[in-house]
Each structure stands twice: as structure tokens, then as C-alpha cells.
Amino acid sequence: MSHDDKVLITNIQRFSVNDGPGFRTNVFVKGCNMHCVWCHNPETIKSTRELNWRASICAQCGRCFDACPKDAINPPIDPEEARADNSTYDKIIRENCDLCMKCVEVCPTGALELIGQDYTVEEVLDEVEMDMPFYENSGGGMNITGGEPLVHPEYTAELLQGARARGISSCLDTNGNCKWEVLEPLLEYVDVVLYDLKHIDSGEHRRLTGVGNELILDNLKKLLEMGQPVWLRIVVIPDYSDSLDYHEKVAAFLKTLTHPPERIDLLPFHNWCESKYRQLGIRWSFADTPAMDPSMLRPAIEIYRDAGLEATIGGSGFE
Numbered sequence: 148m149s150h151d152d153k154v155l156i157t158n159i160q161r162f163s164v165n166d167g168p169g170f171r172t173n174v175f176v177k178g179c180n181m182h183c184v185w186c187h188n189p190e191t192i193k194s195t196r197e198l199n200w201r202a203s204i205c206a207q208c209g210r211c212f213d214a215c216p217k218d219a220i221n222p223p224i225d226p227e228e229a230r231a232d233n234s235t236y237d238k239i240i241r242e243n244c245d246l247c248m249k250c251v252e253v254c255p256t257g258a259l260e261l262i263g264q265d266y267t268v269e270e271v272l273d274e275v276e277m278d279m280p281f282y283e284n285s286g287g288g289m290n291i292t293g294g295e296p297l298v299h300p301e302y303t304a305e306l307l308q309g310a311r312a313r314g315i316s317s318c319l320d321t322n323g324n325c326k327w328e329v330l331e332p333l334l335e336y337v338d339v340v341l342y343d344l345k346h347i348d349s350g351e352h353r354r355l356t357g358v359g360n361e362l363i364l365d366n367l368k369k370l371l372e373m374g375q376p377v378w379l380r381i382v383v384i385p386d387y388s389d390s391l392d393y394h395e396k397v398a399a400f401l402k403t404l405t406h407p408p409e410r411i412d413l414l415p416f417h418n419w420c421e422s423k424y425r426q427l428g429i430r431w432s433f434a435d436t437p438a439m440d441p442s443m444l445r446p447a448i449e450i451y452r453d454a455g456l457e458a459t460i461g462g463s464g465f466e
Contacts, residue, residue: 154302155263157190157294159274162281165412165461167318167339167378169287172275174306176291177263178298180324181356183345185384185433187420191294196246196263199426200238202230205258211238211250219243220250237428262427268305276313288316288338297325300333307336320380323363330366339376342367342408346388347397355387364400371406379408383444384416385436394447398454410457413447415439 155177163171178194179186186192190199207223214220219240229236238259239250251259275289282288289310296303296319303319310317319333320341334340344367345360346352352360370377381397383389401407417438424431444460451458 151267152302153265153267154299155194155196156266156271157188157263159271161278163290166290166292166320167287167341168316169285170278170281171287171290171318172278173290173292174271174275176293176296176299176303179293179295179322180298181295181322181345181358183356183382185355185382185387185416187417188294189420189423189427189429189431190262194294194298196261197427198239198241198244198246198251199260199262200428201258201260201422201426202226202234202236202238203422204256205229205238206256208255210253210255211259214249214253216247216249217243217245219245239428241428268302268309271306272309272313272315275310275315279315282316286316288318290318290320290341292320292341295322295324297321297329300325300329304333304336307333311336323366324358325362325366327366327369331369334370334373334375337375339378339409340370341378341380342370343380343382344397345382347393347400351387355384368404371404371408374406377408379411380414381411382414382416383439383447385439389439389443389447391446391450394450398450398456401451401456402454407456410459411451412459412461413444414461415441415444 156175157177158175160173163173166173175191177191179192182192205226207226207229209223212220212222221238221240224236228234248261251261291303291306307317316338317336318339318341319337322343345356349359349361418433418436421431421434441460448458448460
């Protein structure tokens with residue numbers, strides 16, 4: 148990989164406190180090798196740039212419609228009609244759009260924006276290093292997330308190595324859906340692996356994400372056998388992975404491992420990302436599913452603790 152090679156980044160988010168030890172800066176890479184039906188970061192799934200439209204600040208002035216050379220913009224309508232919860236209007240005719248960005252250039256409110264900006268490794272590290280005082284005082288650092296960082300293995304490796312050279316602690320947030328030969332060489336530069344477990348049953352896992360979980364569970368075992376610090380993150384989805392029976396099965400599986408994860412974070416489903424789907428012109432099947440009250444996970448937490456496992460709700464120690 149060339150020193151000047153770039154990868155699309157959707158966001159560099161500062162002051163995260165639920166994604167590893169201390170204050171952390173989350174680097175969201177674009178591209179994923181799963182398609183989780185509940186995904187809370189839909190803007191990171193595709194590995195290509197996308198055009199975002201925010202109805203909430205769109206003035207429906209028509210400038211984008213006049214500027215578009217590809218007939219990829221719908222004519223303006225009443226702004227309140229476009230913003231209505233039941234609206235099916237999308238400013239962009241996405242199958243016609245070639246991302247020329249002429250609409251973005253003329254938009255007076257910023258309602259149209261490009262998702263995904265090119266960053267070299269050094270550009271990311273320069274941004275991350277700006278918060279070094281917060282890392283030193285809290286035990287924090289950088290968290291590489293996405294999307295899935297291991298879709299870009301060489302870039303992720305250079306990012307981790309560069310962070311180590313600058314004295315920055317790193318966490319790797321991964322779904323584990325990769326060959327061990329890809330994951331294993333990175334571990335000498337990683338302080339904690341944040342490992343996502345989508346579902347314990349491979350059939351359900353495939354139905355919900357598009358892939359089975361055999362490779363994922365095998366990589367988890369290998370990580371723990373070698374003594375790698377792992378925080379296991381279990382997303383809890385209504386009607387999919389929220390029953391006590393389900394969590395008893397997960398706890399029983401974890402008890403069979405040579406070494407348990409350092410901790411388990413139960414992540415309750417939320418629907419705060421519904422606006423992201425609308426902005427990308429995607430109809431989300433979970434749009435009408437209420438956010439889960441974290442207190443609903445207290446009985447599940449006790450299952451893990453009774454099994455001798457350290458567990459939190461939402462990664463924050465919520466009780």
C-alpha cells in the first residue's frame with residue numbers, strides 16, 4: 148500500500164466514552180462485509196461515496212433541480228410535505244445520479260452533502276493526535292470502526308502501526324468476519340478488540356446479516372486463547388436476540404471457552420438512526436420498532452454475571 152493511498156472515512160468522532168477505555172476518537176471507515184438488517188450506521192455499509200439529503204433543512208428552492216445535468220433531482224415540493232413522517236419524497240433520483248456534486252455546490256442550506264471523504268493514514272492520525280491530552284488523562288485513544296475496518300486490511304494495519312508509533316492506544320472494533328491471517332498480524336498494535344457478536348445461531352446470523360457465524364466464533368476463540376483483551380459486544384434486537392433463553396445460550400457458549408472475554412457489553416437496540424436511512428433514500432424495516440429501554444436488559448445482565456462474566460449495559464455500566 149502506498150503512503151499516499153486513501154480510504155473513504157464517514158466520520159472522525161471525538162470524545163466517545165462507550166467504545167473502549169477512556170475518551171476515544173472513533174474513526175469510521177466506509178465499507179462492510181455484512182448487511183445487518185438493523186444496522187445503526189447505514190452510511191458506512193457501502194464502500195463507495197453516497198449522496199445524503201436532509202429534508203429537515205431543505206428549502207425546496209429548486210437550485211439543485213436546475214443544476215443537475217443527469218435528471219437525478221426531483222422537482223421541489225412544499226417543504227413541510229417533504230418533511231412529514233409519512234413522506235415518500237426523496238430529493239434524489241438515485242439510479243440517475245453519478246455524484247457529480249453540482250447539486251451540492253449550489254445548495255444554500257447544506258441539505259445535500261457527500262458521504263465519504265478520502266483520508267490518508269497520516270491525515271487520520273493528525274486528526275486523532277489532536278486529542279492526545281484527553282487520552283493521557285483518561286487512558287483513552289483511537290478506535291477504528293465502521294463499517295468494518297478489516298474490509299481495508301492494509302490501511303487498517305498502517306493506521307494501527309502509525310498510532311503505536313505516535314504513542315496512541317488503539318482499539319479495533321470488528322465483526323470478526325475475516326480470515327485469521329488477516330486479523331492476527333494486527334493484534335500486536337491493538338490494546339483491546341471490541342468484538343461484535345450479532346447472533347449465536349449460525350442460521351439466524353445468516354438470515355440477519357447475510358453470512359454465517361462459524362468463522363466469527365472461531366476467530367473469537369483464537370483471540371481469547373492467545374490472551375488478547377476482548378470486549379464482546381452483543382447487540383440486543385427485539386424479537387431476535389432479546390429473550391432470556393437466548394442470553395442463556397450465549398453465556399453457556401462463553402463458558403466453554405478457555406478464557407472468557409474481559410467484559411460483555413449488551414447494546415440495546417435504538418431507532419435514532421432512522422433519519423440516516425431517510426437521508427440515503429432507504430426504507431428501513433426497523434423504522435417503526437421502538438427503542439429498547441436499557442433497563443429491560445437487567446435480567447439478561449444477571450445471566451452473564453451468574454455465569455461469572457463481567458457484563459454491562461450499553462458499555463457504560465448502566466444498572
